[in-house]
Amino acid sequence: MTRLERRNLLNGLAFVSPWIVGFLAFTLYPLVASLFYSFCDYDAMSAPVWVGGLNYREMVADRVFWKSLYNTLFYAAFALPLGLVMSLLTAVLLNQSVRGRSVYRAIFFLPSLIPVAASSMLWIWILNGNFGLLNYALRALGVHHPPQWLADPVWTKPSLVLMSLWGIGHAVVIYLASLQDVPRQLYESAELDGAGAWAKLRHVTLPMISPVIYFNLIMGIIGSLQVFSQAFIMLGGGGPQRSALFYAVYLYQNAFEYGQMGYACAMAWLLFALVLFLTWLANRITWRHVYYAGE
Amino acid sequence: MIVRPLQRLLLYALLTLGAAVFLLPLAWMVSTALKPIDQTLSMPPTWIPTRTFAPAADGGGAPVEVRRGETVTAPSLLVEAAGSRRVVPADAVRDGRLVEAPGPDGTPRAVPASVLQAIPATAAAPWALVTDVGGEARGGRAVPAAAVVRRASPRWENFGQSIRKMQCFPRYLANTLLLCLLTVAGTVLSSALAAYGFSRIQWRGRNSLFLLALATMMVPFPVVMVPVYCLFRWLGWIGTFQPLWVGSFCAGAFNVFLLRQFFLTIPRDLSEAARMDGCSEFRIFWQVVLPLSRPALMVVGLFQFMGTWNDFLGPLIYLTKQKDFTLALGLQFFQSQHGGTEWHYLMAASTIIALPIVVLFFFAQRTFIEGISMTGIKA
Numbered sequence: 001m002t003r004l005e006r007r008n009l010l011n012g013l014a015f016v017s018p019w020i021v022g023f024l025a026f027t028l029y030p031l032v033a034s035l036f037y038s039f040c041d042y043d044a045m046s047a048p049v050w051v052g053g054l055n056y057r058e059m060v061a062d063r064v065f066w067k068s069l070y071n072t073l074f075y076a077a078f079a080l081p082l083g084l085v086m087s088l089l090t091a092v093l094l095n096q097s098v099r100g101r102s103v104y105r106a107i108f109f110l111p112s113l114i115p116v117a118a119s120s121m122l123w124i125w126i127l128n129g130n131f132g133l134l135n136y137a138l139r140a141l142g143v144h145h146p147p148q149w150l151a152d153p154v155w156t157k158p159s160l161v162l163m164s165l166w167g168i169g170h171a172v173v174i175y176l177a178s179l180q181d182v183p184r185q186l187y188e189s190a191e192l193d194g195a196g197a198w199a200k201l202r203h204v205t206l207p208m209i210s211p212v213i214y215f216n217l218i219m220g221i222i223g224s225l226q227v228f229s230q231a232f233i234m235l236g237g238g239g240p241q242r243s244a245l246f247y248a249v250y251l252y253q254n255a256f257e258y259g260q261m262g263y264a265c266a267m268a269w270l271l272f273a274l275v276l277f278l279t280w281l282a283n284r285i286t287w288r289h290v291y292y293a294g295e
Numbered sequence: 296m297i298v299r300p301l302q303r304l305l306l307y308a309l310l311t312l313g314a315a316v317f318l319l320p321l322a323w324m325v326s327t328a329l330k331p332i333d334q335t336l337s338m339p340p341t342w343i344p345t346r347t348f349a350p351a352a353d354g355g356g357a358p359v360e361v362r363r364g365e366t367v368t369a370p371s372l373l374v375e376a377a378g379s380r381r382v383v384p385a386d387a388v389r390d391g392r393l394v395e396a397p398g399p400d401g402t403p404r405a406v407p408a409s410v411l412q413a414i415p416a417t418a419a420a421p422w423a424l425v426t427d428v429g430g431e432a433r434g435g436r437a438v439p440a441a442a443v444v445r446r447a448s449p450r451w452e453n454f455g456q457s458i459r460k461m462q463c464f465p466r467y468l469a470n471t472l473l474l475c476l477l478t479v480a481g482t483v484l485s486s487a488l489a490a491y492g493f494s495r496i497q498w499r500g501r502n503s504l505f506l507l508a509l510a511t512m513m514v515p516f517p518v519v520m521v522p523v524y525c526l527f528r529w530l531g532w533i534g535t536f537q538p539l540w541v542g543s544f545c546a547g548a549f550n551v552f553l554l555r556q557f558f559l560t561i562p563r564d565l566s567e568a569a570r571m572d573g574c575s576e577f578r579i580f581w582q583v584v585l586p587l588s589r590p591a592l593m594v595v596g597l598f599q600f601m602g603t604w605n606d607f608l609g610p611l612i613y614l615t616k617q618k619d620f621t622l623a624l625g626l627q628f629f630q631s632q633h634g635g636t637e638w639h640y641l642m643a644a645s646t647i648i649a650l651p652i653v654v655l656f657f658f659a660q661r662t663f664i665e666g667i668s669m670t671g672i673k674a
Contacts, residue, residue: 005498005499008496008497008498009498009499009500011492011496011498011576012492012496012497012498012501013492013498014492015488015489015491015492015493015496015576015580016488016489016492016493016504016546017488017489017492018485018488018489018544018545018546019485019489019492019508019545019546019548019551021545022485022542022545022546022547023507023508023511023545025526025545026519026523026542026545027511027514027519029522029526030518030519030521030522030523030526031514031518031519031522033521033522033525034518034519034521034522037521037522044521044524044525044528090313093306093309093310094310096306098306098307098310102660104310104314105664106656106660107314107317107318108313108314108317109656109663109664110317110318110321110653110656111317111320111321113601113649113652113653113656114321114649114652114653115604115605115622115623115648115649115652116605116607116623117605117607117622117623117624117626117627117645117648118324118623118626118645118646118648118649119645119649120627121626121630121641121642121644121645122320122321122323122324122642122645123320124630125323125324125327125638125641125642126320126323130338131335131336131338131340131638133319133320133323133340136338136339136340140339166317166320169317170667173664173667173668174667174668174670177664177667177668178668222513222515225515226515226516226517228608229607229608232607232611233607233627233630248517251517251520252517252608255520255521255524256524256612261521261525264517264520264521265518265521265522267517268515268517268518268520268521269518271515271517271518272514272515272518275513275515276513279513
C-alpha cells in the first residue's frame with residue numbers, strides 16, 4: 001500500500017465514520033441482539049432467559065398474531081395496487097400538455113404532507129358515521145345506510161385504505177418527474193408507426209418508467225407492512241373486534257404494553273423475512289418487465 | 296401528445312374533479328376549525344361558519360351575538376317557573392301562578408311563576424327565543440324573528456382556545472422545534488461527511504461498504520426497535536430527548552445515498568486543484584464541495600425537518616412526561632382526552648400542526664418537488 005493509498009484509506013474511513021458508528025450501534029448490534037432476544041423470554045426488566053424456539057411456536061398458536069398478519073396483508077393487498085394505479089394514472093394525465101400543471105400537482109401533493117397525527121384526526125372526523133363528510137356525501141348520492149366506517153369491523157380496513165389513497169401525492173410527483181424524462185422522439189416514432197394513445201402508454205411510457213414503478217413497489221411493500229401511526233391513533237388497540245390490529249401495532253403492544261420483548265423480536269424477525277420474501281417475489285415477477293436504459 | 300378537443304375537455308374535467316376531491320378534506324378541516332360546536336353537528340353540514348345576532352337586551356347599542364332557540368308563532372308569555380325559563384300560551388298564567396297539565400293523580404297543578412316578557416307573536420310575524428352568548432343574563436329572551444340575523448363569521452378564537460385546551464402547547468412547540476433543529480443539523484452534517492467519504496475519496500473497501508449501507512435500507516424499523524430501546528434504557532435516556540436526536544448524527548443510508556449522487560456530479564478537477572494547493576481533505580469538503588451542494592443539502596434538511604415534525608412513533612416510545620411531548624404526540628394526547636365531542640377544537644389543533652408544513656411547502660415548493668423527483672430517479 002502506497003503512502004497515498006494509506007492516507008486515502010484513513011481519510012475515507014474518517015469521513016464515513018458517522019455512518020460506521022450508526023451502523024454498528026443502530027443496525028448491526030440491534031439486528032444481532034434482536035435475533036438473540038427472539039429466542040429468549042425477555043421483559044426488559046430482568047436479564048433475558050434462553051427459551052429456544054418457544055416464541056416462534058407461540059406465534060404459530062397465537063390467534064391474535066394471525067389476525068394481525070391477515071389485517072396487514074389485507075390492507076397492503078388493496079392499498080398498494082390501488083395507490084399504484086391511481087398515482088400512475090394521475091401522473092399520466094398531468095403529463096399531457098395541461099395548463100396549470102404545477103397548480104394541480106401542488107393540490108395532489110399537499111395531502112401527503114399533512115402530519116400523520118393531524119391527518120388521522122381529520123379522517124376520524126370525516127369517517128364519523130353520523131356527522132362525517134363522507135357519509136353526508138354518500139347519503140346525498142342516494143346511499144341510505146352508509147357504513148359506520150371506524151366503528152364497524154368490516155369497514156375499518158377499507159377506511160384506512162381510503163385514507164392512504166388520499167396520500168398518493170408523493171408517488172404522483174415521482175411518477176410525473178420520471179414521465180417527463182421519457183424522450184419525446186420515442187413517442188414521435190411510435191406515432192409514425194401508427195400507435196394510438198393506449199399503445200404508446202403500453203409500449204413506450206410504462207417500459208421507460210418501469211424502474212421507478214419497481215422502486216415504488218418495493219418501498220410500498222416495506223412501508224405498508226409496517227403501517228402503524230394512523231392505525232394506532234385512529235383505532236387505538238386495534239378497533240372493533242381487532243379488525244384493524246395491524247402487525248406493527250400488535251408488535252408495539254407486545255414490546256411496550258405487555259412487556260414481551262422476546263416475542264416482539266420474534267415477530268419483528270418474521271416481518272423481516274416476509275419483507276425479504278415479498279421483495280424477492282416482486283423481483284421474480286417483474287425482472288423481465290423492468291427496463292434499464294444503458295444496460 | 297396531441298389530444299383532440301373533446302378529450303382535452305375530459306382531461307380537465309377529470310383533473311379538476313380529482314383536485315376537488317383531494318382538497319375537500321382539507322377544506323372540511325379548516326371549516327370545522329372555525330365553527331361553533333353546535334354547527335359542527337348540523338346536518339346537512341354547513342361549510343361557512345356563521346354567527347347569529349339580535350338586538351341587545353337593553354334595547355340600545357349594537358346587536359349582540361346570540362344562540363337561537365325555538366320560534367314562537369302565537370301570542371305567548373315568557374315566564375320563569377320552578378327555576379327555569381319557558382314559553383307558555385298567553386292564558387296559562389293566572390294570578391301569578393302557572394297552571395300546568397294534570398299530574399299523575401289527575402288534579403291540576405299550579406306553580407308560582409313570574410312573567411318576564413309578553414310575546415306578541417303571530418304566525419305572520421313570528422318571534423324567536425335567543426340566548427346571549429357570553430353575557431351574564433343566563434336563560435332566554437324573546438325578540439322579533441325578523442330582527443335576528445345570521446352572518447358568515449369564522450370563529451378565529453377557536454384556535455386560541457384549542458391551544459389553551461392542549462395545556463402544554465408552548466412546550467410542545469418548543470420541544471418540536473428543538474428536536475427539528477438538532478436532527479436537521481445532525482443529519483445534514485453527518486450525511487454530507489459520509490457521502491463525501493463514499494464519493495470523493497478512493498479507498499479500498501469503499502464500494503462494498505457502500506453496498507452494505509444501501510442494504511440497511513431494507514431492514515424494517517420494528518426489527519431494531521426493541522434492542523435500540525433497551526440500549527437507550529441502559530444509558531438512562533428514556534424520558535429524555537436524546538433518543539430522538541442522537542441517532543440523526545449517525546448518517547442514515549438514504550440521505551447518504553442522495554448526497555453521494557449529487558457529489559458525484561461535481562467535477563473531480565476542482566478537488567484535484569485544491570489538493571495541489573495543499574488543501575486538507577476536510578477543507579476541500581468544507582470549502583469546495585459543500586458550497587456547491589447547497590440544493591441537495593436543502594433537500595436533505597427539509598425532509599429531515601418534516602420527518603421530525605411529523606414523527607409519532609419515536610416520541611410515543613421514548614417520551615414519558617406530558618411537558619416533554621412533541622406537537623404530534625400532544626395532539627394525540629389531546630384527542631384521547633377530548634375526542635369525540637369537541638370537533639371544532641380538534642380540527643383547530645390539527646390545522647395549527649399542519650399549517651407550518653403547508654406554509655413551508657408554498658415557500659420551498661421547488662426544493663420539495665426536486666427533492667422527491669431525486670429520490671425517484673435513484674432506482
